[in-house]
Amino acid sequence: MTSPNLRKYNDTFPILGNGNYIDISSVLVGDITLEDDVSIWPLVAARGDVNTITIGARTNVQDGTVLHVTRRSTQNPNGNPLIIGADVTIGHKCMLHGCTLGDRILVGMGAIIMDGAIIENDVFIGAGSLVPPNKTLLSGYLYVGNPVKQVRKLKDSELHFLKQSAINYINLKNDYLAQ
Numbered sequence: 457m458t459s460p461n462l463r464k465y466n467d468t469f470p471i472l473g474n475g476n477y478i479d480i481s482s483v484l485v486g487d488i489t490l491e492d493d494v495s496i497w498p499l500v501a502a503r504g505d506v507n508t509i510t511i512g513a514r515t516n517v518q519d520g521t522v523l524h525v526t527r528r529s530t531q532n533p534n535g536n537p538l539i540i541g542a543d544v545t546i547g548h549k550c551m552l553h554g555c556t557l558g559d560r561i562l563v564g565m566g567a568i569i570m571d572g573a574i575i576e577n578d579v580f581i582g583a584g585s586l587v588p589p590n591k592t593l594l595s596g597y598l599y600v601g602n603p604v605k606q607v608r609k610l611k612d613s614e615l616h617f618l619k620q621s622a623i624n625y626i627n628l629k630n631d632y633l634a635q
């Protein structure tokens with residue numbers, strides 16, 4: 457699939473997997489890799505210009521979310537790429553900047569995750585939370601607030617929901633692809 461919302465930067469261009477859904481109103485620029493079954497919903501802005509963005513299989517990036525990265529410098533030789541794992545749900549209007557997310561994570565609506573933050577597998581981040589630079593969120597916990605604080609261990613139903621949410625969005629994007 458190529459369309460005007462997939463854009464080149466220097467010699468880099470988004471690389472797509474199989475079964476991706478990319479809403480026509482979203483913009484993906486430069487060095488971005490999408491694995492299979494990723495969905496990108498309306499008005500997402502993803503800019504892989506001064507570093508790389510990778511999005512793992514079956515992850516959904518919901519409406520109005522902004523994805524960006526930090527350039528390499530002498531103080532920070534690798535810069536901060538944005539690395540998002542598999543089966544991640546990124547809610548509406550989030551901001552993910554130069555951070556690393558594992559698998560099966562829910563990023564609540566409007567959350568902000570800053571450079572160098574690491575979110576381990578199976579984490580739930582409440583709506584409107586702010587994850588400060590270089591902070592690590594541990595696997596299996598709910599975090600909320602600005603700045604985020606660990607609230608409690610996730611319940612079994614919430615751990616299950618992390619997987620179910622990804623499945624729901626795969627089904628939804630398949631509906632959209634079939635229209």
Ligand SMILES: CC(C)(COP(=O)(O)OP(=O)(O)OC[C@H]1O[C@@H](n2cnc3c(N)ncnc32)[C@H](O)[C@@H]1OP(=O)(O)O)[C@@H](O)C(=O)NCCC(=O)NCCS
Nearest residue numbers: 546547548562563564565580581582583584585598600601
């Ligand atoms: C955090 C969340 C998971 C609820 O967790 P919970 O343990 O069931 O929390 P409760 O609803 O019982 O509320 C417990 C307390 O946390 C507060 N709270 C709930 N969500 C909060 C949030 N996102 N940020 C800060 N505080 C929050 C409540 O006001 C309540 O405070 P109180 O004890 O002073 O009254 C939920 O509110 C949330 O943010 N979900 C994210 C949903 C989302 O964005 N999905 C993606 C879109 S598809």
